[in-house]
Amino acid sequence: MRTRPLKVALLGCGVVGSEVARIMTTHADDLAARIGAPVELAGVAVRRPDRVRAGIPQELITTDATALVKRGDIDVVVEVIGGVEPARGLITAAFEHGASVVSANKALLAEDGAALHAAAEANGRDLYYEAAVAGAIPLIRPLRESLAGDKVNRVLGIVNGTTNFILDKMDGSGAGYSEALDEATALGYAEADPTADVEGFDAAAKAAILAGIAFHTRVRLDDVYREGMTEVTAADFASAKRMGCTIKLLAICERAADGESVTARVHPAMIPLSHPLASVRGAYNAVFVEADAAGQLMFYGPGAGGAPTASAVLGDLVAVCRNLVNGATGPGDSAYTRLPVSPMGEVVTRYHISLDVADKPGVLAQVATVFAEQGVSIDTVRQQGRDSGGGDGATAEGREGGEASLVVVTHRAPDAALAGTVEALRKLDTVRGVASIMRVEGE
Incomplete structure (x- = not known):
């Protein structure tokens, strides 16, 4: 020595x-x-x-x-x-x-x-x-060194403990966002100004780092699409549970199917309860990595704290x-692929859309026509009459004068087409409002 x-x-x-x-x-x-x-x-x-x-x-x-x-x-x-x-x-x-x-x-x-x-x-x-x-989770070094001989295709993770605590509390207790945030603040999980966490800025910075390392290309914070989770409601969790899902704020970094570009995004999403990330509780972090040879790997542990x-x-x-x-240096920057970062509109994903609609004949047909015109295929539809007391699965056709809640889950489509569908739906006279829009991941 x-x-x-x-x-x-x-x-x-x-x-x-x-x-x-x-x-x-x-x-x-x-x-x-x-x-x-x-x-x-x-x-x-x-x-x-x-x-x-x-x-x-x-x-x-x-x-x-x-x-x-x-x-x-x-x-x-x-x-x-x-x-x-x-x-x-x-x-x-x-x-x-x-x-x-x-x-x-x-x-x-x-x-x-x-x-x-x-x-x-x-x-x-x-x-x-x-x-x-x-x-504390070993993640950078495994991506930079342990998987250096492999091809990483996707990194999907919960990388902010504050937001995971809040969403987990909303899921488990039925609390609203403000109530869950107050508890996170009282316990020291949330800062006095939680903006960086709840609006996704913290997770977006981490997504940029992960994408750059995983795909050997340059990804900056400005390249990362970002949505916060302040608009997530108890009603969203109720809808997620009906689908066998929960809601997490996810950082998602993906290589395109043709290998010619990458994407990086942060937003709340519904994921199936069967997915390993669905069971990540409290202020813990977890990152799911998919690679050609290694297959699926998950890294889990405390994501913050002194x-x-x-x-x-x-x-x-x-x-x-x-x-x-030893007179040496470790691995440095690796950005040889020079892959472009595609905009969010090109990402292929699924939507869960909750609409407040007039409870009268023809509404379902009008909504379905909008989806067809935008080239978006519908997976499932659930409609519930509010004023008339209809239950899940009711068609509401023939009941007039009231209001219904219509929930549509799409098949995979470009995000731009899905966003265009939502904008077209807003223009329908029979659509009183778009109550909630959330992506569905992990399937």
Whole structure:
């Protein structure tokens, strides 16, 4: 074992950063044995230096992150401050001054991952970021290394614990969205401003990273189609249950059937209860991967939190430090396929559409005609009269003066055709409103 310690600069000492520092200190001997050299925490950059941080000597604390990463003796920079700036400048400076980087910054990697990889390669350094997607779940490295000899066709997953907790609560208790969000906030699963989670921005950044690695192409955050889950209602869950489904906010990355393009999207969707992702409860994450040779694989575990995320950071730190000891670098960016990212309109999917319609003769025929004109095939129809007390399966033909709820589930069709169908339905005099639109996946 070499005796000179590898020096680590830590940028950020919040929930994750403090756990990284704690594990580095308490597991120092084990880390040294696994790496082949001791690892030393050489500095910690923070915004509030007066805050007490247990186990971290005060002399290591600094507010000058730029000076810390530019020190000539720093071997690895661990970045857990998040956001695009100043993280981007600090990581670039770290590479230029001879340090490798371990990051948990999904937003920055989704926006500017190509440039960061280029900077790492130009300076002969590593960029690792397992913690940027799905917390403690080993996912980036299996896609980047374990499946490097295979062809990945699809990545389908729950990659945000906050939204999964909320949807799981709505499913299990019949609670509305606001009530479930309040509980998630009280338990610490949701931030005071949950926008990034519930509107799908967090999941979209992760989808961009996953798609880029899985398909060896450039996928940025702007390439990812995104819908949040704030409009999901208890009525949607009731409809899903009638179909033997539940609802999840999914990140879906797919290679086109002809292999000439890819898609990446985030939106709520109904999935069958038989699908492995349907059983993912609470704030847990899970990602389903489909590859030519490996077949179907599922990765499951805690997707956030200080200790789980720190575990992923430390795993990367060990890998990067081993590379330094051996005078090597790990796998870098792989974007050789240069596949275009297709727009959402070209995605082939299914729709579950709930309509409020006039309860009178001819409505079903009018609705069916709209679907036919748009080239969309109907799989099932369920109609329930509201004012007249009709039950599931009632045709409502011949009952007038009331209102009915009509639920249509389509066969697979291009998303643009399905969206066009919905717009045409809105223009029918007999359609009082489109109550809900949701995609159906996992079949």
